[in-house]
Amino acid sequence: MQALQLETLHVAPVLREITLPAPARGELRLRIAACALNFADLLMIDGRYQEKPALPFTLGMEMAGTVIALGEDVTGFRIGDRVAAFAGQGGLATEANVAASRCLPLPAALDFETAAAFQIAYGTSHLSLDHRAHLQPGETLFVTGAAGGVGLTAVEIGKRMGARVIASARGAEKLEVARQAGADHVIDSDAPGLREALRELGGVDVVYDSVGEPAFSEALRATRPEGRILTIGFAGGEVPQIPANLLLVKNLTVMGLYWGGYLTFRPDVLTASLRTLADWIADGSLKPHISHRFPLSHASEALSCLRERRSTGKIVVTMAA
Structure with a gap:
């Protein structure tokens, strides 16, 4: 072989x-x-x-x-x-x-390529938004790196869960991909003033960040009281240093998500998430x-x-x- x-x-x-x-x-x-x-x-x-x-x-x-x-x-x-x-x-x-x-x-309706592609990316986003951040219908979700393999699934799952989604990506082509996945608003990651742009849109309740700095700090400062910030990865190469004083005064929660870790300490949670996602994909609710x-x-x-x-x-x- x-x-x-x-x-x-x-x-x-x-x-x-x-x-x-x-x-x-x-x-x-x-x-x-x-x-x-x-x-x-x-x-x-x-x-x-x-x-x-x-x-x-x-x-x-x-x-x-x-x-x-x-x-x-x-x-x-x-x-x-x-x-x-x-x-x-x-x-x-x-x-x-x-x-x-x-x-x-x-499921019979799920082809091999789609089945290979959905597990980590969709699993990470669903476990993050549902099990960790408890994203609620009507809340505002901000996704960094929204045209990437993980970020794009967060846009799609966020919409499936009833959130208003703001997506950040680089360039018109990638922004259009995020928009097609369900983003209500898109922001070019190369444009200055991310914090101000998010505030003009009313702020955010949940941040899904797979990029790291500088977007993390800008989004943190545009998060509403009792907001939740998910750290998914650091594709931008710079790991955020989180100012604890901001967490205190705004009652914010920062949480990490290592999807593979659930195989060790909560495999039941991971398996249930994947079954949900497989059903959503099979019935057309999600389109990897x-x-x-x-x-x-x-x-x-x-x-x-x-x-x-x-x-x-x-x-x-x-x-x-």
Whole structure:
């Protein structure tokens, strides 16, 4: 089987022929049809992700495919089942062994590419907005990086939950993508005066920030009393230093969300969220946006597309039949 493996940190991964062992107890083997890329894949290459698998390892955190073998003690799945899986690694390959506990049966209406693409991005946004921030209908949500793979899902889910959504992104093309996803107002992230622009729109109740500074500080100061600020990531490269005095005087809450962490301490919350999202996608309430598709043989090009921020929405790598 083929797999895109990282052999040395800070060096481009390479496509190799490898052999997988039989599925271990509690695992199933997938014939992978599609794998979606994430910013975390780039952090893994650079050795900057919070989880550091032993080298060499196969990149690709979220995938979808067909069950072709079952390990001991696997229940609830059969050979031939279509599933989505969050494995943390192993998805940029033609096959993978995945813990059955990290697999989700797919509704018939959900294709493999969409199934691979929705898990982390939509899961992060839904868990953040619903479980953590308790976003309510009628509240105002501000989303930074709103045309990216995660930010775009926050726009879409925020609208699905009944919020008024303000989206920030760079350039007219990306702003239009956010508008098409449901944003009520859009702001160019390159334009000065973000704080003033948000205040002119009445302020915000929930901030969904995947960028970091300087947008974080500007949004913080435009947040209404009892507002909630979600820190999702720092794609802009600068981690905010949060002024506690502002939290005190405005009764604000800043909270983090590491989606993968719920697999360890609250897997039930994560699984329930994914089931909700799969149903919303299957019934047409959500429409995951895939802007780029690459075959596995061009996976390095796909990673370059991600690093250079040429995508709007998700990048998906597909495997040969």
